[in-house]
Amino acid sequence: MVNEAQSVFTEILARHGYAIGAEMGEGTYSKVKHCTWTKPGETPPEKKKIAIKIINKKTAPKDFLEKFLPRELEILRKVHHPNVVQTxxxxxxxxxxxxxxxWAGKGDLLAFVRLRGSLKENDCRRIFTEMSTGIKYLHENEIVHRDLKCENVLICSNNTIKIADFGFxxxxxxxxDLSKTFCGSAAYAAPELLQGTPYIGTKADIWSMGVILYIMICSSMPFRDSNIKTLLSDQRAPLHIPSSILPSLSKELKDLLLHxxxxxxxxxxxxxxxFKSRWMNKK
Structure with a gap:
């Protein structure tokens, strides 16, 4: 029965030009797979490497199906920007x-930093500028991401940065406008979220951007996230920058991080x- 259903999916997708390949990753209610796409009617036919996200509505809870999934699909249909993953x-x-x-040929930012270690300031600036440009576009279109983290910042084959995953x-x-739902990963979450108070989504997104910037610079997390109490305590304390990084860190970048x-x-x-900060405008 499972194989029969699978062949129905495969057959219908093939009519749309999709040939599904190996699994790339798995979420709570979804899987992401490699895929080649030949757009029907395209002359000459060109095979495009893409990713296909498969959501199984049978395994998902009611609030996901009624609230989060419709939002995600509406956003995916709406957004179109060079620094946002295209649907x-x-x-x-x-x-x-x-x-x-x-398809983001070079994977996500977390894997990139793990491979390369601490990034040079010029590389950080380029990545952060493109990421910020994508998030600015979302905010201008009344969209808050609420799950910004290195795993959701993707790098294309041509090194373009793309914001991904609109599940939250x-x-x-x-x-x-205030939000009340706790979303995303605690390590990237703004203090107001961790404290359970209503929060402004754009400000929470900006905090997460700062955590991502810190990770690029230091190749480590800025705060211990073993529990919420420790995390809040670290967030309240003066920002710790490793002694191996501090001497080479420009004042402009440190100032931006602190702000x-x-x-x-x-x-x-x-x-x-x-965007007006001295570090972002440094030549």
Whole structure:
């Protein structure tokens, strides 16, 4: 019965030009697989390497199906930006949703930093600028990501940076609207989320951007995340930068980090101020 259902999926997807390959990764209610796509009607036919996200609605809980999944699909249909992963097509077959996505040939930022170690400031600036440009576009379109982390920052074959995974994202949010749901990974979460207080999504996203920037610079996490109490204590304390990194760190970059990772969200730097900062505009 399973094989029969699988062959139905394979047959329908083949009609759309998709040939599914090996599994790349697995989420709570989804899998991501390698895929080649030949766009129907394209002359001459060109095989494109893409990723396909497969969501199984049978294994997903009610709140995911009624709240998170419809939001994600609406956002994927809406967004189109050079620094956001492109969605080519969304196909629903019975209890499965297939999302055809742009392929990021060089994997995610976490794997990149693990391989390379601490990145040079110029490389950090290029990656951070492209990432920030993608997030700025989302915020301008009333979308907050709410799960920004190195694993959701992808690197294409041409080194372009792409924001991915809108599973926790929220849309139609004005700059002063408050969110209440705790989303994402604790290690990247802003203090106001960890404290369980209503938060402004764009400000929480900016905090997560600061954690990502720190990881690129230091090749380590900025805060211990063994438990929430320790994490909040570290976030409140003066930012620790490893002694091996500190001597080579420019004052402009250190200043930017401190302004992004401000425990008090009212004093945290805005996206506009990030783009105007001295470090971002350094030649």
């Amino acid at each position: 080519f097509e969304i196909i629903t077959i019975n209890h499965k949703v297939f999302i055809a996505l742009e 994202a929220q849309l139609h949010l004005k700059p002063t 992004i990772l401000s425990f008090d969200h009212n004093r945290r730097i805005t996206m506009e101020q990030i």
